[in-house]
Amino acid sequence: MNTESVDVTSAAPALEPELAAVVARLRRLIVDELDVRIPEAQVTDDVPLLEGGLGLDSIVLFELISLIEKRFDFEFSDQALHTEAFANLKVLARHVHDAARAWPRSGA
Numbered sequence: 001m002n003t004e005s006v007d008v009t010s011a012a013p014a015l016e017p018e019l020a021a022v023v024a025r026l027r028r029l030i031v032d033e034l035d036v037r038i039p040e041a042q043v044t045d046d047v048p049l050l051e052g053g054l055g056l057d058s059i060v061l062f063e064l065i066s067l068i069e070k071r072f073d074f075e076f077s078d079q080a081l082h083t084e085a086f087a088n089l090k091v092l093a094r095h096v097h098d099a100a101r102a103w104p105r106s107g108a
Contacts, residue, residue: 022093029067036060049086061086072096074103 023045031040047053069075085095
């Protein structure tokens with residue numbers, strides 16, 4: 001009889017190192033560069049960025065989008081600007097990571 005059990009629900013899967021770095025950079029943007037006065041402890045990977053979470057309004061969201069485009073050197077496409085992309089930091093990080101990699105760089 002096998003008495004060893006594995007609890008698959010206790011630990012969330014770790015983010016890939018590249019995505020974890022993007023999450024960290026996004027967290028710093030929100031805490032340090034947006035005028036929202038949100039403590040870093042509240043800006044967790046899974047907290048909703050909009051309603052029911054941090055409650056970023058449309059003006060702050062526009063500022064965040066502008067900062068992301070500047071810091072990550074890409075532009076959001078019109079199709080990418082939907083609320084699902086801003087569900088939480090992990091979802092936003094995946095979108096930013098993928099979009100920045102696909103964005104054509106000038107002078108390359």
